[in-house]
Amino acid sequence: MRKVYWGYAANENLSNEELIRENYQGIRPAPGYPACPEHTEKGTIWQLLDVEAHTA
Template sequence: YLELHGLSVQLAEALAEYWHSRVRAEWGIGGADPASMAGMFRTEYQGCRYSLGYPACPDLEDRAKIAALLDPGRIGVELSEEYQLHPEQSTDAFVVHHPEATYFNAGGRRL
C-alpha cells in the first residue's frame, strides 16, 4: 500500500507540473523554460503554481471558495468537511503568470 500510495502522490504532482507547463506554453511564456531538470527544480521559469495547504497558501478553508466557483463535483471530485479533495490524489492550484511570481524570495534568489 505504501509503495502504491507514494507512486500515486508522485504521479499526481508530475501531472500537475505537466499541466502547469502546458498553461505556460498556451500563455506564450513557456519558451523560456529551462532545458535542464535542475533548472525546473529551481523554478527557473516564468510563473508559479500555488497549491492550498502549502506555506504560500496555508489556509485550506479557501478551497471552499474555489469549489464554489468551479463545481468540482461535475468531474467526480468532492470537498470534505476538512477541506480535503476526494479522491485522495486530487489536486488544485492557482497558476500565476507574472514574471515576478515566486514561491519564496530569500535574499533575492528564487526558491
C-alpha cells in the same frame, strides 16, 4: 502545464535542475498559501490523488 495551459514562456526550455531551483516564470499555487487560501480543498485533492495508496 504552465506553458501549455497558462501561457507562460512558451519557448522556454529549462533543464530538470533549473525547474527544481524554480528558475521559471509563473505562479506556484498551493492550498493554504496566499495564492489559494482555501484549506477545505485539501481533502478533495487528497482523495483525487489517492495519497494513502501511493505513500508509505
